[in-house]
Amino acid sequence: MNISRTSFPRIVIIGGGFAGVSLARKLSNKDVQVVLLDKHNYHTFQPLLYQVSTGGLEPDSIAYPIRKILQNYPNFIFRLAEVKEIDTTEKNIITNIGSLKYDYLVMATGSETNFYGNVELEKHSMAMKSIIQSLNLRSLILENFEQALLTDDIHERDALMNFVIVGGGPTGVELAGALAEIKKGILPKDYPDLDTRRAQIHLVQSGPRILKEMSEKASEKAEEFLEGLGVQVWKETRITNYDGKLATTMTNVVFETATLVWAAGVKGALIKGMDASELTVPGNRLKVNQFNQVEGVEDVFAIGDIACMVTPEFPIGHPMMAQPAMQQGANLGNNLIKLLENQPLTPFQYKDKGSMATVGRNKAVVDLKNYKFQGIFAWYVWMFVHLFFLIGFRNRIVVFVNWVYNYIRFDREARLIIRPYNKDYTRFKD
């Protein structure tokens, strides 16, 4: 990898997401050599991926070059590398561009979509965990309407205009709301020769309520907002399979659709060598102690989505969200310095700053510790918080201008098929 040893201990961080970047900031200008490895050369602001999928934002405005984040940190080295394997006995990391020894290793690899072992469902449904997947979804949504114009078969046309979103968490809710707004404001203008009133958006949730991590009031209000926008919300409905044409459920409900978006679960992004069952919990997360040290392996830490820290308050670990990831990164940064100075470490204490989701124009739900509110004020708060946490001044300006423009014009101009997604439409001919 062409990285020389210095007199300082070497800390290798795998992953430049929320957790990795927050840790990196704490280690800047300290007496350590830090090597950050990521398979992408950019940081992704995942909470706004759904806006890329629905043409509200260009992908560049929610991505930020990792090298630029690190450019003022002289003790940092970045390599664009996918880590394939970790040998904890030799303290060696094997990547697609070579191998590297570490003194301390931090796993900040985040998570990936969990299809719970259903291979057919995984093959045919769309995930939304990365910019590339969001662009695929954007293309597919638009291609479906182009295709719908070409067919005389009403069933095929309806299937092309039906969207099934599985998972009633913030991602599913936000995507469903955005699609409903497209149906109302954009499709009739873009496709005047297509009866786009027939387009359907279904949000399918296996449990009794959507946004189950939030308050009951937030769930109720989000459902009311969605139904007001014309989204059909299916609760207590579990999708069992999808063959690219029909989505079956545990009840009698069957959806005929060309697009099924799977937002119903994630699992830790484990790497070979760190995937042994004694190191992990169900959901592929690494068991860590209160200092984020991986239990049973020396000098290896894990932070963010990949880490599972069981506490009385969080018996299945902290929520897989940006706030715990950033807070764990910052706490570990301080602790690594303390460790090198032989000082006692500080246990991680999660400060829950609340949660929120938007359903669409002027509609959001916000749960703070002592104050829960919904509607237009919540929507302003949602926008402010997302702009605040976006990395990069340019990105904030671009996103803000886009939002103002979209708000005034009722538009989403990034509805472009730049890289076509090749869905096999022939199956609808059966």
Ligand SMILES: Cc1cc2nc3c(=O)[nH]c(=O)nc-3n(C[C@H](O)[C@H](O)[C@H](O)COP(=O)(O)OP(=O)(O)OC[C@H]3O[C@@H](n4cnc5c(N)ncnc54)[C@H](O)[C@@H]3O)c2cc1C
């Ligand atoms: C669509 C969507 C919407 C979301 N909305 C919200 C929200 O509204 N609020 C909220 O708090 N959270 C939200 N989340 C969750 C939040 O984004 C994650 O909890 C957060 O990104 C976790 O941070 P992390 O640093 O652990 O992982 P990530 O941010 O996922 O970063 C992991 C990094 O590791 C890299 N990596 C992984 N494996 C390897 C490898 N083998 N080699 C090299 N590099 C590797 C990846 O490229 C990536 O850059 C959302 C997530 C998604 C997908």
